Amino acid sequence: MREAGQLALSMFGTDVRQWIKGASSPVSDADIATNELVERRLRGATPDYGWLSEESADEPARLGKRRVWIVDPIDGTRSYLAGRNDWCVSVALVEDAAPVLAAVFAPVSDEFFFAARGQGTTLNGVTVHAATGTALDFARVAGPKPLVERLAASKEITLHPRIGSLALRLCRVAHGALDAAFAGGQSRDWDLAAAHLIVQEADGNMTALSGDPILYNSPDVTHGILVAAGRDRHADIVTQFRADQHS
Incomplete structure (x- = not known):
């Protein structure tokens, strides 16, 4: 994840090639490069797992897999291309339709969220918790x-x-x-x-x-x-x- 984030960051603010897919979804060479890195590393380590990524062609074989990697190589591509800091790399391992392992890395602000089922959530290695109570500000x-x-x-x-x-x-x-x-x-x-x-x-x-x-x-x-x-x-x-x- 850190490697993927650093790769995306190395292309951030440069004149990367970009285009529109589907009706209005932007994509860039940075999305594709980051996706290829994550796929190479994760699928190389777990060849029996399924794969679902925003920037990969969908493979129906994933539906027959108990464990599937679910990836967004750059979540917030519009922000990325606009030079803002509110984008991240997002990866989860899903088992039997529920996530069991998760990481979200925002390289510009250097925030690394990590969670494993039953083990809590950390932000840059420090355990964090949602705000308590019911009031709405x-x-x-x-x-x-x-x-x-x-x-x-x-x-x-x-x-x-x-x-x-x-x-x-x-x-x-x-x-x-x-x-x-x-x-x-x-x-x-x-x-x-x-x-x-x-x-x-x-x-x-x-x-x-x-x-x-x-x-x-x-x-x-x-x-x-x-x-x-x-x-x-x-x-x-x-x-x-x-x-x-x-x-």
């Missing part, structure tokens, strides 16, 4: 404004500045920098899997707005609206959204 909530405003009712709110990388936005919950973070619809496995475990192991929770669990390595890797927060605050937010749906 909207300056410490990140995500799409219309979504957050549903929680705020009629109150005027000041939102936390946008964080370009979704993985990094979610990881900010794990060390208490944010009270809660939302992912709008259309996020993918590679945006979420590593941050999910990092939040979970930091005494937080991350689910669909309904409270339903997030499952990985399915044929369709797209997800709906999600929320991450400390456990009590997460439960309270899910309850509020459920009540809002039924009112």
Whole structure:
């Protein structure tokens, strides 16, 4: 992960070739180079595991594997290409549809989040925890404004500045920098899997707005609206959204 982050950083701020894939998703030579490094190292070490990456052609063989690497070589490519620091390398190992090992590395700010199932979350080697309680300070909530405003009712709110990388936005919950973070619809496995475990192991929770669990390595890797927060605050937010749906 550190090697991949350093490679991406070495190309950061340079005139890298970039293009658009699909409808509007930017990609660059830095994404591809970082992806190739991570794939070479991880698949070389674990040839029997499956592979799912934003920058690799999908291999249906992954669906038959119990363990699968899920990778976003540069999460927040728009931020990367704009010269901002809110991008990262994100890698998770998923076993039976749930992440068991995760790392998210933001090279510009030198933040390395790491989690292993049942072993807690660290940031640069120091154990971290999500913020406790149920109160919502909207300056410490990140995500799409219309979504957050549903929680705020009629109150005027000041939102936390946008964080370009979704993985990094979610990881900010794990060390208490944010009270809660939302992912709008259309996020993918590679945006979420590593941050999910990092939040979970930091005494937080991350689910669909309904409270339903997030499952990985399915044929369709797209997800709906999600929320991450400390456990009590997460439960309270899910309850509020459920009540809002039924009112």
